[in-house]
Amino acid sequence: MKAIDFPFNAIDKLTFNPKPQPLPASLRPVYRIALIIFVLKNNCRGNTASLLKLQFFNWILKSKFMQKFIDDNMTIKRVFTLDLIHLDPMVNLALKYAFAENLISVTKNSKYILTEKGYEFADLILQDEQLVLGKERELLIRIGKRISEVRLRKELF
Amino acid sequence: MKLRINALRLTLATNIGPFGATALFDNGLNVIRAENTSGKSALINSMLYALGIEILIGKRGIEATKPVLWKTGDYEGQEFKVIESFVEIEVGNASGDLITVRRYIVGGKDPRLIEVIFGSVVTGPKENQHRVESFFVGMEGAAQRERGFHRFLADFLELELPHVKRFKGEDVPLYVECVAPLMFIEQIRGWSGIQATLPQSFGIRNVAKLAVEYILRLDVIENEKRRIQISEEANRIREDWRGVRELMSQIASQVGGRLMNVPPGPGPVAILTDETWISVSADGEDDIPLTNLLVAKRSLLLECSGEETYKVAGNEEQEARLDSQENELLVVQAELSQLRSDIRSEEDELRKLQDRLAFIKDDIKRNKDIKRLRDLGVETGLSVIHDRCPTCNQSIQDSLIPTESAVMGIEENINFLKTEAEAVALLVSAGKERLSRLKGWKDGKSKAVTNLRSTIRDLRSDLLQTRDMSVAVIREQIHLQEEITRLEQLRDEFDEQTNRLGCAAELWQENRARHSELPDDYFSEEDKKKITAMSKCFAKNVQNFGYRSTGVSQLHISKDNYRPVCDEFEVAFGASASDNIRLIWAYTLALLQVSSSHDGNHWGILVFDEPEQQKMKEASSDALYTEISKINTDEFQVIIATSASVDMTKKRLVNLPHNLLEFGDIVIRPIQD
Numbered sequence: 001m002k003a004i005d006f007p008f009n010a011i012d013k014l015t016f017n018p019k020p021q022p023l024p025a026s027l028r029p030v031y032r033i034a035l036i037i038f039v040l041k042n043n044c045r046g047n048t049a050s051l052l053k054l055q056f057f058n059w060i061l062k063s064k065f066m067q068k069f070i071d072d073n074m075t076i077k078r079v080f081t082l083d084l085i086h087l088d089p090m091v092n093l094a095l096k097y098a099f100a101e102n103l104i105s106v107t108k109n110s111k112y113i114l115t116e117k118g119y120e121f122a123d124l125i126l127q128d129e130q131l132v133l134g135k136e137r138e139l140l141i142r143i144g145k146r147i148s149e150v151r152l153r154k155e156l157f
Numbered sequence: 158m159k160l161r162i163n164a165l166r167l168t169l170a171t172n173i174g175p176f177g178a179t180a181l182f183d184n185g186l187n188v189i190r191a192e193n194t195s196g197k198s199a200l201i202n203s204m205l206y207a208l209g210i211e212i213l214i215g216k217r218g219i220e221a222t223k224p225v226l227w228k229t230g231d232y233e234g235q236e237f238k239v240i241e242s243f244v245e246i247e248v249g250n251a252s253g254d255l256i257t258v259r260r261y262i263v264g265g266k267d268p269r270l271i272e273v274i275f276g277s278v279v280t281g282p283k284e285n286q287h288r289v290e291s292f293f294v295g296m297e298g299a300a301q302r303e304r305g306f307h308r309f310l311a312d313f314l315e316l317e318l319p320h321v322k323r324f325k326g327e328d329v330p331l332y333v334e335c336v337a338p339l340m341f342i343e344q345i346r347g348w349s350g351i352q353a354t355l356p357q358s359f360g361i362r363n364v365a366k367l368a369v370e371y372i373l374r375l376d377v378i379e380n381e382k383r384r385i386q387i388s389e390e391a392n393r394i395r396e397d398w399r400g401v402r403e404l405m406s407q408i409a410s411q412v413g414g415r416l417m418n419v420p421p422g423p424g425p426v427a428i429l430t431d432e433t434w435i436s437v438s439a440d441g442e443d444d445i446p447l448t449n450l451l452v453a454k455r456s457l458l459l460e461c462s463g464e465e466t467y468k469v470a471g472n473e474e475q476e477a478r479l480d481s482q483e484n485e486l487l488v489v490q491a492e493l494s495q496l497r498s499d500i501r502s503e504e505d506e507l508r509k510l511q512d513r514l515a516f517i518k519d520d521i522k523r524n525k526d527i528k529r530l531r532d533l534g535v536e537t538g539l540s541v542i543h544d545r546c547p548t549c550n551q552s553i554q555d556s557l558i559p560t561e562s563a564v565m566g567i568e569e570n571i572n573f574l575k576t577e578a579e580a581v582a583l584l585v586s587a588g589k590e591r592l593s594r595l596k597g598w599k600d601g602k603s604k605a606v607t608n609l610r611s612t613i614r615d616l617r618s619d620l621l622q623t624r625d626m627s628v629a630v631i632r633e634q635i636h637l638q639e640e641i642t643r644l645e646q647l648r649d650e651f652d653e654q655t656n657r658l659g660c661a662a663e664l665w666q667e668n669r670a671r672h673s674e675l676p677d678d679y680f681s682e683e684d685k686k687k688i689t690a691m692s693k694c695f696a697k698n699v700q701n702f703g704y705r706s707t708g709v710s711q712l713h714i715s716k717d718n719y720r721p722v723c724d725e726f727e728v729a730f731g732a733s734a735s736d737n738i739r740l741i742w743a744y745t746l747a748l749l750q751v752s753s754s755h756d757g758n759h760w761g762i763l764v765f766d767e768p769e770q771q772k773m774k775e776a777s778s779d780a781l782y783t784e785i786s787k788i789n790t791d792e793f794q795v796i797i798a799t800s801a802s803v804d805m806t807k808k809r810l811v812n813l814p815h816n817l818l819e820f821g822d823i824v825i826r827p828i829q830d
Contacts, residue, residue: 018563020563020566020569021561021562021565022564022573023555023556023570024520025520025527025570027556027557028556028557029541029555030530030531030534031523031526031527033539033541034530094557100546101539101540102547117538120537121534121539124537125530125533128529129360130324132529133526133530
């Protein structure tokens with residue numbers, strides 16, 4: 001290949017301008033926070049959940065395979081195994097934000113629980129006229145509270 | 158004046174006898190004066206109830222009316238229980254026709270039914286008989302179905318309500334309840350802001366703006382509707398075009414050729430300058446049009462149908478032909494297997510691109526969700542929405558992972574994704590076309606393989622047997638004949654599609670022509686005049702009413718949402734409580750004034766329940782009454798309910814044309830025969 005003769009002599013100076021970069025929506029804090037809050041409100045008894053359960057739901061939302069799997073096997077016993085779940089550090093980060101925003105707090109046995117403010121936020125999402133998070137909402141509402149903390153723990157370990 | 162209220166009458170049957178109240182109204186200024194807690198609001202609320210717009214009070218059905226009309230009340234220390242009650246309102250339209258609307262509160266008929274009597278019952282002679290019809294209200298369809306009261310009312314009053322879009326997509330008439338808050342100011346919630354009682358539950362896009370546009374009869378509504386219609390039609394044509402093109406390229410691939418001179422979609426001007434044709438590359442030679450190929454095939458058929466070709470050739474010649482055909486078969490088989498692997502990799506590539514496209518579309522949806530979540534987050538008071546750390550309040554990036562450079566804003570991100578989606582969609586369609594072409598070639602080649610095999614078989618049997626005629630030559634002829642028939646059929650189909658494309662192009666041109674006729678500006682010249690007049694009128698009123706919060710000179714009406722703004726900020730947020738009331742007076746009145754001077758749709762009625770809120774200064778109230786009395790009384794009717802003292806009201810109204818209804822201590826009294 002022939003090297004290109006770049007006319008360096010003719011150029012006095014080069015300027016580089018940083019351009020903002022695009023970001024997948026799933027890396028925006030507010031998106032993840034909203035999903036966590038919604039899961040706590042909609043899929044957890046007493047609006048309380050362990051980190052494991054939140055990670056589990058995060059993976060359900062992410063993976064098309066898991067969504068189908070859950071739909072097919074919801075009522076069959078012992079369906080969850082640990083290699084089904086990918087642990088995502090972004091969930092922990094989003095939890096930190098949500099905690100700092102006072103949307104959630106931590107219970108004595110180190111679970112996450114929705115605060116009043118978090119509850120309000122979840123209600124706003126649930127009642128939104130413009131159907132925000134339509135697909136995600138539909139899936140989570142379909143699953144409902146059927147995946148309990150006990151079941152998850154028993155089957156995963 | 159579209160709506161004139163002639164009279165309002167409340168009738169109650171109680172355990173201690175009949176009770177009631179009657180109010181007769183004139184054109185121009187009407188003042189209902191009574192003491193506090195005398196039942197004034199019961200009267201005004203029942204007016205809204207009778208018209209089926211009680212949702213402005215915040216409730217539907219009888220709960221919107223005061224308990225004195227459906228439960229218990231007292232008169233001179235004696236308590237009474239309501240057994241049956243109804244309200245009647247006499248309403249006139251622009252042509253002077255009168256109807257009486259009767260709606261039951263308790264007892265009698267279902268409160269969701271409204272009786273319309275075609276004549277004046279309250280003011281007219283008693284003995285007259287009139288036609289009565291029933292309508293329903295407060296249920297789905299009240300504005301659209303034939304028996305819906307609001308549909309009837311809109312027809313009777315000739316309201317000319319525009320059709321508007323709902324969030325869910327369908328068209329509905331702008332509901333009466335959405336326009337009324339600009340004319341009926343109710344006491345409890347009405348004075349908290351302009352259009353404070355506007356119901357949001359109808360799911361109409363930009364409903365607050367639409368209501369003002371309707372009252373001022375701005376061209377914007379009509380233009381916006383036309384704009385949407387044209388763009389919907391354009392989408393239909395585009396889809397049609399794409400479908401036709403898809404069919405054409407299928408035909409092209411069936412003959413193993415390529416489609417020429419058909420643009421992927423109608424461009425800015427969709428004139429088909431060049432004739433469309435199919436280019437076929439025949440046996441490695443230059444590309445020729447399908448029609449030329451047909452001519453070539455026909456002459457080939459003529460050539461080989463001569464007598465002598467049927468004769469069996471000499472053995473040597475036959476062997477040479479067999480040899481060349483066997484070589485040809487090897488070549489074609491190799492080409493075929495190459496094509497197969499090309500198709501596989503092309504399919505792989507296409508699948509990846511389609512996955513990518515699906516992901517981008519998902520991401521666009523999520524980004525839009527984020528935009529909405531940010532709105533909701535602002536309501537909840539989250540700091541991350543403003544890119545602030547909730548703990549230390551320092552600025553942070555809108556990202557969960559650290560990035561080297563700044564991240565795009567949501568809007569920018571959506572636009573970025575949209576351009577990416579466009580590019581990938583282009584790649585997908587190009588890939589599809591390539592794939593269908595490859596498949597066409599593959600079909601051609603596998604047919605060639607079959608043909609070659611049978612030719613070889615025929616040549617062999619010709620060599621083994623001695624016959625007068627060569628089987629190989631006959632088969633070749635038959636193939637040629639079949640091929641020609643197939644090509645002709647495809648050519649006819651292609652011509653048909655070309656015609657359809659021509660039609661689409663014509664439609665497109667016509668659509669673009671109409672598109673270019675739309676005004677460049679959002680507002681028409683007439684609209685601009687109306688908004689300027691509205692600004693002026695509003696500023697003048699505000700000054701008259703003694704508004705003091707911010708510099709009056711900077712107050713004007715925003716072109717974005719038609720709200721009063723000062724330096725691009727909505728003034729209502731910065732004004733004092735009493736000045737907010739003055740803003741509502743000035744705005745509501747300005748709508749009536751501009752509508753009457755600039756041919757708007759205002760119904761010509763204003764109802765103010767207790768306008769003297771927040772310890773209003775007397776001078777301001779005086780100015781309100783004076784300003785109202787200046788409007789031409791043929792064009793409007795204002796009904797004010799007040800609890801200001803008798804003397805004060807009399808003093809205020811002296812020298813002003815008016816109709817004073819004095820109720821004293823109590824509005825609802827026993828009816829004397």
